Amino acid sequence: MTLQLMARARAVVHGACAAAVLATGLLIHPGGEAAVPSPTVVGPVPSQAPGSASRDYPWMSTMHNLAAVGYVEEEYFIEGTANRYNTAVPLGTNGSVVSSGHPYRTRILVRRPVSPWKFNGTVLAEWQNVTAGYDLDAMWGASFEHITRSGYAWVGISAQRVGVQGTPNGLRNWSTTRYGTLDVTAGGTVVDDSLSYDIYAQALQALRQPTGVRPLGKLEAKRVLAIGASQSAGRLQVFINALHPLIGDPVDAYLLYIGGGRVRSDLTVPIFKLISETDVPPQVASRQPDTPLFRFWEVAGTSHSGRRTVLNTRPLLARDGVAPTVGDCARPPYPRVPIQYVINAVYDHMVRWVRDGVQPPSAPPITTEGAVIQRDAYGNALGGIRLAEFAVPTALNSGANTGAAFCILYGTYIPFEQSLIDQLYPTHGSYVAPVFTQAHDTVRDGYVLWQDALRTKHLAAHSIVGHGTPCSATCRAAQDLLEASYFYLYTSGADDELTHKVIRVIKALSRGDATGGQTQAVAHKLVRHTLNDYIDDVQRLQAKGRLSQVSASELVNGASAILATLP
The missing domain is CATH 1.20.1440 (de novo design (two linked rop proteins))
Structure with a gap:
């Protein structure tokens, strides 16, 4: 069956299943059993202004003026009963239910177009990252411009104990007033996050097949993309490998960003892995060849956690009264290579992949010998997707660093000495011309969208490089x-x-x-x-x-x- 026919068939199956089971709020697994129940949805939860001393507003409520771009932010609580699953199974083997009927209540945070006319039909369902001890909307922070300009709906799902009930910055501890009733541990009886997979799946079902309150308002979700960064990508990897055949019905495709290992190759939905340079050495053993339903991209000169994370989280943590994680790194952190441009392109590729069966392009891996990245004379990595900001170098942009706290994730940025800049680019035009060429090539090759390439060109044209x-x-x-x-x-x-x-x-x-x-x-x-x-x-x-x-x-x-x- 061609990819185009597979995509059309999947759309027909989703529509038929939806019509058949609307009254029950369940999707039926191909084996005949009820797969994913639609939870009870409460909301939108009333909120005071972000920054209020009451803390009666959504944690990490965005600082951006969403109304100006036709968007709204709303928070909902979802509740139901979840299964525990055994997910420690060999690759290619399905997990199994360990126990059922565990009550939960958590939140989902929705940022969506107000008007159905602006909605492109695709929901980006982010498994919130909890590595730092609190819910983090990493994928939103990376790509909010593209999300809002292109009509995506974004939904952050709080599925894990640390994010909901962790100390000191889990939701319940941060605001007992707002979040005191949330619980993803079944009253403290399940503390290993084994409920998180079913909670996440049910949250997706609330978007796909709502039975009461509609978290997307008047919007109808045509496609749901399951996305997660770092630790959350690792959770999605487990979901894919052990549970997609059991509870993956609401998912049209997966994006594992800067995390997750090898994934099974027998699923019928697309899987995209996108990693930074930081992630390459530990991921070498997990590299997989592209297939009609799998892509693996690596972006040179980028870090696991970068400037975008800082810009998104630092002011919100300060507003919400949480101390940031700090530490001295061995080298200046945060490369200036905009990996978010590649994320933006990936979203659009995934839509075409699901909707039309059009496969994304393949991409060259970063060059390695064993698990060691090979570098040029300036210390920059060879191979991989090479954005213009990296391919026409003005600095060392590396995924590697060391030091305290999370420094190993922050990468390195060291501008070249002026003498080297003058040698490489004796005139402004000798810098701008190759930037324009490389920006054009990355659009042609499918790694960057034209809107983002235009900004790259604009910044190069107005830069001081080549002026001496x-x-x-x-x-x-x-x-x-x-x-x-x-x-x-x-x-x-x-x-x-x-x-x-x-x-x-x-x-x-x-x-x-x-x-x-x-x-x-x-x-x-x-x-x-x-x-x-x-x-x-x-x-x-x-x-x-x-x-x-x-x-x-x-x-x-x-x-x-x-x-x-x-x-």
Whole structure:
């Protein structure tokens, strides 16, 4: 059967099953038994303003102005009874029910288009990551721009004990007022997360076949993609290998991001694995060849946890009263290679894969000898998907680092010395031209979407590379402010105007660093004027309700820190 016919057949089967069992709220497994019940849904749960001292609002409520892009954030509680499963089975063997009837109550967080006309029919159902001891919407933070511009619905599912009942930052401990009734341990009798798989599946069923309250409102889910990052990808790997034939009916495809090992090859739904450079050495033994229903991509110059995670979580943790995990790394962390662009492309590929049977392209792996990544003269990895920000290098961007806390996940970013930059790119055009070419090629090859390639080209065209002017620590802080401005201002409608102001600041600082003296004094005067205007603009956006207090504070603090360094 061709992939196109398989996709059409799957759509027909979903529609037929839905019609046949709507009254019972169950999907019927091919073997005849009821597979996944639809849980009771309560909500949307009323909320106070994020940041309220009452903590009666959704944990990690987004800082972005969703209303400005036609989206809404709502939280729901779901409850029912879940099975415990034995998942410790050989690859290719199904798990089995150990015991049944375990009560649970948890939450799902929904960010969706308000209008059905904006909805593209696809739900991204994220298994919330709990590695840091709290629920983390890692996939949302990476791709919220593409999610909102393309009409996806995103749903975060809290399935694990640490995220719901962990100490000190599980949901119940963080806000007894809001989350005191949540429990994914059946009253403390099941504390090994063995209920999490059925809880997750039932949450998906609430999206696919709601029997009462509809978490998606008027939206009809045509496709549900199960997605998870890192530890959550590992949970999805277990779900795929042991349980998909039993309770995977609501899932149309899986994305395992920066985690998860080998997966079984006999399923009839697509599986996509996407990993960063950090993940390659431990994943070498788990590499699998592509098949009509499996893809494995590796992105060079990227880290397991990067700048996007920092931009998304740092201000929300501060708002919600949680101390971030800190530690000194051996080398400067966070590569500046935007792996989120590849994630965005993967989502669109998965939709076509499920809907039309169109397979994504294959991609070359990062070059390894054994489990050791092979590198060029600058220390950058060979092979893999090579984004323009990496293939036309201005820095060491590596997935490796060491040090305290989670430093091994943060990668390394060390800008090249100015002398090397001047040698590589004697003119601005000698930098911009290969960036444009590589950006074009990554779109042609299917690894990046044209919208993201356009931003890559824009930043290259407005960069200081090839002008023979240096970038001091203050200049680099302005470059970080540029990235933050795009992230926090995206939904405000003012991102173009304010990012161009930051670009002017970067160029002025670089010119001043190159010349010194009176020219530098004039440059610093321009920087002060521009940044003060920038701060005023940000505060006006906040006053008009177009920018949250959280986002405004991040941007004002970033600009103020640059001003404080000027003589």
